[in-house]
Amino acid sequence: MADIESLKQALAVSPDNIPLLLMLGNAHMDEFQLGEAREAFDRVLAVEPSNAEAKTRIARLLDLGGKSSEAILRIEQVCTEAPEFAPAWILRATFSLNEGEAKLAREYYDRAVSIDAKYQDPELLKRIEQGGGTKRPPSGRIQSAGDQAGIYLDADDFGDEEDSFDGFETADDDDELELEFASKPNSNFSKVGGMEAVKEDIRMKILYPMQNPEMFKAYGKSAGGGVLLYGPPGCGKTMISRATAGEIDAQFISVGLHQILDMFIGKSEEKLHEIFELARKKAPSVLFFDEVDALAADRKDMRTSAGRTLINQFLSEMDGTEAHNDGVLVLGATNAPWHLDSAFLRPGRFDRLIFVPPPDEPARAEIIRIMAEGKPITGLDAAGLARKLKDFSGADIKAVFDQAIEASLTEAMKAGKIVPVTPKQLAKGAKQVKPSTRKWFESAKNYALYANQSGFYDDVLSYLGLSK
Numbered sequence: 001m002a003d004i005e006s007l008k009q010a011l012a013v014s015p016d017n018i019p020l021l022l023m024l025g026n027a028h029m030d031e032f033q034l035g036e037a038r039e040a041f042d043r044v045l046a047v048e049p050s051n052a053e054a055k056t057r058i059a060r061l062l063d064l065g066g067k068s069s070e071a072i073l074r075i076e077q078v079c080t081e082a083p084e085f086a087p088a089w090i091l092r093a094t095f096s097l098n099e100g101e102a103k104l105a106r107e108y109y110d111r112a113v114s115i116d117a118k119y120q121d122p123e124l125l126k127r128i129e130q131g132g133g134t135k136r137p138p139s140g141r142i143q144s145a146g147d148q149a150g151i152y153l154d155a156d157d158f159g160d161e162e163d164s165f166d167g168f169e170t171a172d173d174d175d176e177l178e179l180e181f182a183s184k185p186n187s188n189f190s191k192v193g194g195m196e197a198v199k200e201d202i203r204m205k206i207l208y209p210m211q212n213p214e215m216f217k218a219y220g221k222s223a224g225g226g227v228l229l230y231g232p233p234g235c236g237k238t239m240i241s242r243a244t245a246g247e248i249d250a251q252f253i254s255v256g257l258h259q260i261l262d263m264f265i266g267k268s269e270e271k272l273h274e275i276f277e278l279a280r281k282k283a284p285s286v287l288f289f290d291e292v293d294a295l296a297a298d299r300k301d302m303r304t305s306a307g308r309t310l311i312n313q314f315l316s317e318m319d320g321t322e323a324h325n326d327g328v329l330v331l332g333a334t335n336a337p338w339h340l341d342s343a344f345l346r347p348g349r350f351d352r353l354i355f356v357p358p359p360d361e362p363a364r365a366e367i368i369r370i371m372a373e374g375k376p377i378t379g380l381d382a383a384g385l386a387r388k389l390k391d392f393s394g395a396d397i398k399a400v401f402d403q404a405i406e407a408s409l410t411e412a413m414k415a416g417k418i419v420p421v422t423p424k425q426l427a428k429g430a431k432q433v434k435p436s437t438r439k440w441f442e443s444a445k446n447y448a449l450y451a452n453q454s455g456f457y458d459d460v461l462s463y464l465g466l467s468k
Contacts, residue, residue: 004028016047025057034061035186046409052082056091063095066256066290071095079108086115094124098258102128188246192239194363198356202227202244205352206329210248210284213327226318226330226349228292230337231356232440234395237333238290240356244331245286253279254288257295260310269313276317276328283327292332293339311341318349335440337456338447345456355459358393358437361386367394371401376408378420385426391435403429 007024011017025040038061044054055078062071072095078088089112097105105128112119189199206227209216229237245252255275262268279287289295296314318330332350334340344350359367364386372380389397404425412419445464448457461467 004031018044018048018051021047022053022057025054029057029061034064037061046405049409050081052078052085052088055081056085056088059088060091063258066254066259068095068098068256068258072099084115086112086119089115090119090121090124093128097124097128102130186246187239187243189243192236192243194359194366195236195240195356196363198240198354201354202240205354206244207247210250210327210329225325225351226332226344227352227354228337228340228345228350229331229333229354229356230335232358232393232437232444233335234393234436235356235358236394237356238288239394241286241288241331241333244329245288248284248286250329251279251282251285252288253282253285254290256290260295268310272310272313272317276325279328279330280325284329285327286329286331288331288333290333291335293334293336296332296340296344298339298341311343315343315349318344336443338451345454353456353459355463357459357463358391358435359397361390364389364392364397367397371398375401375405376418376420377422377426379423380426381423385423385430388427388430389435391437392433393435393437396433396435396437399433400426400429403432 004024004027007020007027011020011024014020021040021044025037025044028034028037028040038058041054041057041061044051045058048054055074059071059074059078062068062074072092075088075092075095078085079092082088089108093105093108093112096102096108109121109125109128192199209225229241231237242252242254253275260268260271260275262271276287279285296311318325330350332344337353340350345353361383365382368380368382368385372382389400392400401421404421407425407428408419408421441460441464444457444460445466448460448464449466452458452461458467
């Protein structure tokens, strides 16, 4: 593995050196520092927007972070834009195999090998021909979906393959599970712009009980439990969840739907149980389920018994039926809380709901200042720009910056030098991007007005100025 500090020193002299940036991103991935890796690959794309290698790495990072749908879309785009880049086809083959599409996986694998024979992988081919299965590579490494693109994750020695798997009871399998899911977040509330009301709500409902477990125990209450974060997309639910884990110095375990669902009967429930067991073992821990409505949907809407069984398992794990959940905080994030099975909202489960609204004007100004850091921007008026971005989510504000930066990059490529982003370009970006939160509030308003018997959505009514 390349030395990260040495690479940073070299980049200080040559900040736009693409090979060095790619090496730095790969080095961070070897250390499972996904945020730093993403930053390095984004820097590559800022210099060379069409770089297929960086785009492939980013797709793999998204998959590791539980965003499989976006990862699949990204790798499809790479294959379209750079059809002769074999590593992208290998990663696409692995994604397809993970989705249970072995036929497509074989097609993509053959495409990669026809481009460059060095990407032949007998083990991957065997998995494809078998229609799936778990691949355990040699040399004491866990092989990720992007290995043929040069992405490896270090792990402890596994021993003989035939003895390596019998549930997740062995130490080796615990190590693998921990490597896949658990991490120490490098974020806290100081790194989250605005959201002061949400932060204070989290402190009262989450942080103080986790930081003072003995005091709560004296009152017969245990630290942990379930909290549901809901609100419009792009407003920082995932970010505030990671920051919450950073505030209490807890393990952060992020779970994506693709990491649980399995084509074999009973396997999904087993995976879910193993993840909860990891959280209990690593307590204090924050177990985060993004888009939790996909995993905890209303059972009345389920067409198959398999889906209902998985939901029942989820409920059982949250109740701590088989083991205590002391010190385990289960955080769920959703854009559509009304789609959750009502059983998840009873006391002892997701009994605390926190509304995460779009950032207010001071928060938008703070987000703008944070996004401007380290970028060649001149004459920034964060407060003035924030006034123009009413109802914009954090993701919407990032889109404004992306528009302005792309315009500046176009000029920079023509001039052959850095061209600063101007307030005029930012203002133009603000006109081109439409706030995505308004559509969400159109739907939320109806639920808050007509399906709010329990008062779950009172915060939405208050935000809209419709409180009774």
